[in-house]
Amino acid sequence: MRVLLTSQAGSGHWHPLIGIARALEAAGHEVAFASTPRACSAIEANGFTCFPVGRDESDEVLRERRRYLLSLAHADQPAYMVPMIFAGTTVEHSLSDMLAHGRAWRPAVVIRENLEFAGLLMAEALGLPHAVVEVAAWRPHLHPLAGEALDRHRARIGLPSDPDHSSLFRHLLLIPRPPSLLDLSTLPATAHTIQPLIFDRSGDEVLPAWVDELPDLPLVYATLGTVFNQAPGVLEAIIEGLRDEPISLIVTTGRDQDPATFGPQPPNVHIERYIPQSLLFPRCDVVVTHGGSGTVMAALRDGLPMIVIPIAADQPENARLCAEVGVGRVIEPASRTPEAIREATRDVLEEPQYRARAEHFRDEIATLPGLDHTVRLIENLAISGPISPGI
Structure with missing residues (x-):
């Protein structure tokens, strides 16, 4: 056929x-x-x-x-x-x-x-x-x-x-x-x-070697996907808000954006063009995302709570849904400040109900x-x- x-x-x-x-x-x-x-x-x-x-x-x-x-x-x-x-x-x-x-x-x-x-x-x-x-x-x-x-x-x-x-x-x-x-x-x-239909490895991509050497700290991953990854000021606000927190922060910029654009970072911040989420998510504690359907479903498949910062397309709908079902916090466009992102991330890391709700959907997805x-x-x-x- x-x-x-x-x-x-x-x-x-x-x-x-x-x-x-x-x-x-x-x-x-x-x-x-x-x-x-x-x-x-x-x-x-x-x-x-x-x-x-x-x-x-x-x-x-x-x-x-x-x-x-x-x-x-x-x-x-x-x-x-x-x-x-x-x-x-x-x-x-x-x-x-x-x-x-x-x-x-x-x-x-x-x-x-x-x-x-x-x-x-x-x-x-x-x-x-x-x-x-x-x-x-x-x-x-x-x-x-x-x-x-x-x-x-x-x-x-x-x-x-x-x-x-x-x-x-x-x-x-x-x-x-x-x-x-x-x-x-x-x-x-x-x-x-x-x-969910997850595909994120179109070649021989592997986890960077430094991932295995990360300290025993909460691991927060931030991505804005492949279309709106250059939305003005959003990645910058995420990095500024989280770089001094007691976490390991991994940011992917997209293949079309040079990580060097974001300047020198402290040792706990790692900026790469691309890392397959299917390899990274099993090690993560929280995902900071624009709310694209691929990332949201991949995070729920792995039981991960989210900070959702919607930009366009279906992202506001996905953000609203994440908030309604209790799997994360939403940062609306008018509130995309480093301080708001920091406060929301602390909340999601410290309050166990977000992870518990995400794991509930992980279990449903598995069926x-x-x-x-x-x-x-x-x-x-x-x-x-x-x-x-x-x-």
Whole structure:
């Protein structure tokens, strides 16, 4: 069986699909990806065929887009990113390529991440079953924003209108987070919850040798992910707030940012471009994060409490959820001071209920279906069509 996985260009979009792709290959299926040329180079480096679709945005365009996005109130950001970018220009640039690859390669099933839409339209146009992996927070209020934009593309390729937006998860919706973190009343009948899809080692990355030599102090890890890692002043505030605390502090800046930018640090502070979280988290006590879904789910999988400093995208929703369920503290944009970060970190380290709540979700995550079950759902989709509910 041939399976095509489609993704936006960012690593946070295609990383969650890698585990599914490898599990499908292990089950004997033929797998390929479709994404932008630059993303295809990274995906191919992980051993997969990748069909290039659309075009790469220049670094200057991406920087300007981030600047504009951060200038908007969070409530206004989706109205820009979803209909204008993800379901707008990205689809305009990639749809013809996606249709051509679909017709030529003829997959039995298409699997897309939830912010990639050309693959959805290709599957609908060719009559192929399709699944969607929710790589971000479940945000049903975004579906009309996407659906209205997609109707214009549907008309262009001869598809009927989709007024209730049901095509977004028509056949199978995979949500890699525990049911207790979801409003189940908002989920479609095709939804299935599965274990978080964590992929963070695209090469031979290992823990730095100095990690084994750290003193017996609480270990705090700070990251802002791969997209908003250069948000002005945030990493600087984290470092200033925590550098003099009786902890070991590890900060990763992202592969595109030089740690030397942050100047000399005391011996308890270590700044690196990148360390795989799957290697580091088992040694951590607290995670300071922007609240991206990948980092939040990885931390909960390891039972780690968090300080969440949301910046954009689904991060405010994830931050609010972390606070509501008691797994951490939230630093809102107006309060991103070193003092606030220091106080919140002390609180989470000293109060055991944060760790206990995070470990509760760790235990729940361990009971969720894994990749073998996910492969069976996809196989059944190819054979039988829409999958019955599985929450």
